[in-house]
Amino acid sequence: MPKALLLIADGSEEIEFVIPYDVFTRAGFEVKSAGVQLKNENWAHCTRNIRIVPDHHSLSSVPHQNAHETFDILILPGGGPGAKTFCSSEPVLALIHEFRKAGKYVAAICAGTTALVASQKMFGGEKGRATSHPSVKGEVEGEGWEYSTERVAVDGRMVTSRGPGTAMLFALTIVELLCGKEKRDEVAGPMIVAETL
Numbered sequence: 297m298p299k300a301l302l303l304i305a306d307g308s309e310e311i312e313f314v315i316p317y318d319v320f321t322r323a324g325f326e327v328k329s330a331g332v333q334l335k336n337e338n339w340a341h342c343t344r345n346i347r348i349v350p351d352h353h354s355l356s357s358v359p360h361q362n363a364h365e366t367f368d369i370l371i372l373p374g375g376g377p378g379a380k381t382f383c384s385s386e387p388v389l390a391l392i393h394e395f396r397k398a399g400k401y402v403a404a405i406c407a408g409t410t411a412l413v414a415s416q417k418m419f420g421g422e423k424g425r426a427t428s429h430p431s432v433k434g435e436v437e438g439e440g441w442e443y444s445t446e447r448v449a450v451d452g453r454m455v456t457s458r459g460p461g462t463a464m465l466f467a468l469t470i471v472e473l474l475c476g477k478e479k480r481d482e483v484a485g486p487m488i489v490a491e492t493l
Contacts, residue, residue, distance in 0.1 A: 297324045305382060306377065308342050309460055320470070329351045330352040356387075383414040393421060396453070401455065405459070413441060444456075448465050
């Protein structure tokens, strides 16, 4: 089964972290999370005052030196302050670059897309077609990326989405990409997922 690594920072959007983690677990993924620059090393203080305890308090404590070789996909939630932390973290931007260079999946939702843009700006590589929360559209387009208004945009091995309301579709799309439509339907059915996602 696929292995997924989710990042989280203070100011990350809870829904965009928890829904993918939950959906991937239901799909049988091996899921791990890592904190980025957390003020309290035990938990992330998210945008709506919910505190989330990541599996690893920092990227350096993930027990795999070359995460891009161990994990099949890297996921970044949004939330403005959390996304800014990702964008200012050279280890995060380098990790994104390593995943992309290795041909692994990289996924970001909401303002998290700005970290994909920042990684490409710092380390090079291809720009792509992406979506994001409308509040950061200018940051994405301004760096020459093709902007999409799809609820979930898939461009090769890069998956982006728009915001909290698209988190379920984002997660299920990733399940389908990595495990096929049958697995997606198997996960979505018991959750009574609305067809109007």
